[in-house]
Each structure stands twice: as structure tokens, then as C-alpha cells.
Amino acid sequence: MCGIVGYVGKKNACGILIEGLKRLEYRGYDSAGICINHGGKLHISKHTGRVMHLEEEVLGDENIATGTTGIAHTRWATHGEPNQTNAHPHTDDSGRIALVHNGVIENYRTLRQFLIDKGHTFKSETDTEVLVQLIGEFYRDGSRNLEQAVHLALPEVTGTYGIAVTSSDEPDKIVAARKGSPLIIGVGEDEYVVASDAGAIIEHTANVIYLKDNEIAVITSTGLRTATIDNVPVTKEIQQIEWSLDEIALGGFEHFMLKEIFEQGEAVRNSMRGRLDLREMRVQLGGLESVLRELLRTRKIVLIGCGTAWHAGLVGEYLFEDLGRIPTEVEYSSEFRYRNPIVDEGTTVIAISQSGETADTLAALREATDKGALTLGIVNVVGSTVARNTDAGVYLHAGPEIGVASTKAFTCQLAVQTLIALLLGRRRFMSQSTMQGYLEALAEIPEKIESILTESERIKDIASGLIEFDNWLFLGRGYNYPVALEGALKLKEISYIHAEGLPAAEMKHGPIALINENMPVVFLAPRCSTYAKIISNIEEVRARKGRVIAIATQGDEEIRKYCDQVIYVPDCPVPLQPMLTVVPLQLLAYHAALLRGCNVDKPRNLAKSVTVE
Ligand code: AGP
Secondary structure (H helix, E strand, O other): OOOOEEEEOOOOHHOOOOOHHHHHHHHHOOOEEEEEEEEEEEEEEEOOHHHHHHHHOOOOHHHHOOOOEEOOOOOOOOOOOOOOOOOOOOOOOOOOOOEEEOOOOOOOHHHHHHHHHOOOOOOOOOHHHHHHHHHHHHHHOOOOHHHHOOOHHHHHHHHHHEEEEEEEOOOEEEEEEEEEEOOOEEEEEOEEEOOOHHHHOHHHHHHHEEEEEEEEEEEOOOOOOOOOOOOOOOOOOOEEOOOOOHHHHHHOOOOOHHHHOOHHHHHHHHHHOOEOOOOOOOOOOHHHHHHHHHHOOOEEEEEEEHHHHHHHHHHHHHHHHOOOOOOEEEEEEEHHHOOOOOOOOOOEEEEOOOOOOHHHHHHHHHHHHHHOEEEEEEEEEOOOOOHHOOOOEEEEEOOOOOOOOHHHHHHHHHHHHHHHHHHHHHHHHHOHHHHHHHHHHHHHHHHHHHHHHHHHHHHHHHHHHOOOOEEEEEEEEEHHHHHHHHHHHHHHHHHOEEEEEEEEHHHHHHHHHHOOOOOOOEEOOOOOHHHHHHHHHHHHHHHHOOOOEEEEOOOOHHHHHHHHEEEEOOOOOOHHHHHHHHHHHHHHHHHHHHHOOOOOOOOOOOOOOOOOO
């Protein structure tokens, strides 16, 4: 998820664009760039890191400082690591067209080869450069204007985009278009601001039009025209922005954590986009192609990570053994790095890390590399150190995770591990029909996650009845045992309530001594082969007056009679359950923390990325 902004008007564009980028920085902040279309030339400046670095760079640059038409971008890398070359804007070979993009071009490899065969040369590793080169292909003979070239190029593209394009031949014009990524146009006095969200517009005007999917806008200082990508004119209604700036960055949510919990459906969709192929009933992971042969021959998988990433690895252990039939171990990175692990060429070590910068995981990775293992990364931050220090890997595409308590990264880590396990399982032994069943069920997960989010208010009521208790237990079996650990961690790290997660059967071997009327016990109890065992565990807690909250499968009326509270999740195959059962636990922790007056987004003593040992 990146932020794009464009300006056409009477004022100098540079200052307006830089301020706009700052307002969009929560969308991505690994590199930024600006292009001012002035004096028959495109003046471009790009910089790695935060927008302020770009601002320092362009300060005093006469060419950039003047000019009333421009586009700019703040990046959250998806294809190609964060560096100056991969930063936006990108230009076509002629240098006459510049483009900024938010989204993912799925068929960029095919288009890139088509354009290379047509004699185009590429400077960056990005999917975006393909788009501007394609527009350039239709523009270069001079027979078309910019919007005509854009109208011809976009139907060739599959994937998502919010784009703003400008050409040095048409200095007072920006062409904008969207499909799947947000794009809003602020309508001011003789000026227009186009942006990914209202945050970059609100300062200039509250009058906006919202582009719909497959719509294009041609913006000049004298006017605005909108049409579909097939060039059918569209009349747009001007609407009013009602939100304050802060509200916009948070997208109307009170905290980034809640926003990211509510983004999980879309985040998981993005994690599977272009990778889950329901037509061919297969999984495609471009990031693993170069090592697939070696991976298929691996004798053992070792998953390493810290905190929530380690919990995701625990679910991964079940997935790789159950769906991939590959012996799998999970290690705390901090332990793995010092215990001289048995790792060799036949081992694949997979480092799981949202930030890609966690010190213990980096050190554990070095240990694995030194021992000759094949190393893979499952990472959210593109170009991060884990990504650069592994042989291959898969990016989550979950978008920036700003809340310290990890939520959407966890569900996306599960989605990506499921894709890898299915890819290996299908290549090793799994039948086409079994694969089909899992892929179809996986495709339904995003919507099922979104249906659980409607329970947020009820979960808040449940939390309000439990926040007086200072010790909680979370219990689960099989695939849901790691979810119990994750539920306990979420509660601990943001509400400061002491909580412990355990395999449900372990309770009898000690922790049951803790159970009394002051102990809330959260059970992961969806339908599965050990359901009856979980019910017995629930009765053991009830017998000792424990307060039982169960996460159960929709339609399971039976379980009500054993529990104080039941939160339902939709049914799905057991290996996919953790992506659903964790959501109510994230909401329970969020509401409990809020009701206890804790700072949910910046909990005490914690950092979003632990870059020290
Ligand atoms: C989880 O909510 C915490 N922020 C923390 O446990 C985190 O998962 C851990 O520090 C690992 O971070 P990483 O995924 O960026 O490596």
C-alpha cells in the first residue's frame, strides 16, 4: 500500500505535493519521489526513506520549486526493494511520461517480456515501470494524446492500481485511473488535487469526487473529464469530506491496531493475490521459483521467529507436516542462534518476520546460512534485512503494520505458509481434488474474517465483564494451540493482564490448580477431531467454577450449555481455522486494553521492531 498525490492548478505544485506525501506517509514510508512537469521537461527527484529526506533534497531546486503540475509518491515496496531506482515516479524510455502507482500489476512479467521484445529497456525491478512503458508504447508515435494512450494500455493490465500520469508534451495535464486501489480527486478553485486518500486533499478543499474501479479522469487546470477505461463518459457527483486529518490516517478507526484488525480480510486477499489460481487449481509463488527444486528435496523444515511470528511458525509446523508431509520444527530465533542446531544442506530454514529487522531472527538466519541450509524469508517489509539475507522468500503484502501489537501480519503469515505447504504437498503426494478443496476454502477466508468483525461490539461487552480479573488462561488443541498462545500474547502486551496459553490437555498437569471463579479461561473450541476432548476440558474448568469463554463454529448450539460466553466463527477446514479463530482474540485483547485505559497503539516497554538482542 503506497500513497500517491498529484496537483494541477495555479500554485506551485512542489510544496503541496510534499505536504500531501507527509499526510499519506502512514501508507508506506520506505522511499519517496516527485515529478514536476514544467518548461517542456519532467523534473524528477527520488529518495529512499521518509518524505522529509526528499523534502531536503528538493529544497532549493529551482526546477522542482516552480511548476504548477506535478505528481508524487510515498512507497511501500511490493516488487523490488526500497532504493532510488525502484522509487516512483517511473518514466517510459523516452522520458516524456512519468507515472506514480499504488497497487500490484499481477501480469507484469508477461507485459515486461512483450515490451522488451518491442525494444523497451527497463531500469527498475518494479511492476509499475511496466505500466508507464506500456503507455509509452501507445504514445511514442505521437498519434495519440496521453489519455488515449492510457485508455489503450489499461485493458492489458491485470491487478490493482491507482495511478497518476503526466507528460512533458502536455504540461498542464494529469491522467488518473483506478482499479482496486483508492483514488480521490479534490475539486478546488482552478485547482485539482488527486490522491490515494482525503488526507492529502482536506487542506485544500472538502469538495471531492471518488473514482470508481475502471474509471479514468483527465485533469487540467481548466477542467476535469471522467470516463470508463473503455472511454464511455461518466458524470461524477461532488461530495464533501467530513473527517479530520487524524481520522483519515486512521481511516475512521480509533487506533491503528483496530484498523489493522479490520483490514485483515483485504490483507489476506492481497497475500493470496496472483498466487492462488482457482482456474488452474494451483499455487504460484514467484519468490520461490528459483529454489523450488531444492525445496522439494528438503529433508527437514525449521521455522524461526520471535513473538507473534514464532506463534505463526507453530501453526506452520502443523501445516507443513499435515499438508506438505515434511518433517518440521519450530524454534525461537533467540534459542536457535545459540544452541548449535542440527542443520545442514538438507534443511530448509524459514525465517518469519513482519519487520524483517528483528535482531535475534537475523542472527539465527546467519547461523543457518553458515551451516549450509537453504534459507527462506516470510516477510512483510520489502527489502528488509531478512529479505536481503535469504536465498528466496515470499512477501506478505499485508501493507504497513503500525500498531505495535501484530495482527494482520499474523493472519497473512498463516495464509502464506498455507500456500507454501499446499504447493509442496501437491507436488509431493496431494490429489487434485484435495488441493481443489483447500484452494476453494482458502479463497473464502477473507470474507469469513470480515464476517467475524461484525461481532466487535459484542466482544467488547464480553471483555467489559472480564477486565477486573488479572490472570487469564487460553487453551486450544492441534492447529488452535498456537492460537491460544497468540491470544494470550495479545492480551498481555496491550492490556498488561497476565495471561498464559497452553495446549488444553496440559491443564490437568498443573495449571488447573489456578482455576477458580476469578480465572477467565478462553477455549478455542471449533469443530475438529478433538472437539469432544475440548468439551471435557471445558467441563473440568466449569467444575472448578472457572469462567469459560469459547470460540466455536457457527451452528454449534450444543456448546452454549457448557460456557458463560460463546463467540462464533464460520466453519472451514481445520488447517485454515487459525486465520479465523485468532480474530475474536485480537478484538478481546483490544477492547480489554481500551476498557482498562491502556495506550493500545504504543503499549509500554514495547517496540514495533526489536532490532537489538
Ligand atoms: C507482536 O505483537 C509483537 N509486536 C512482537 O512479539 C513481534 O511479533 C516480534 O517482535 C517479532 O517481530 P517481527 O515479526 O517483526 O520479527
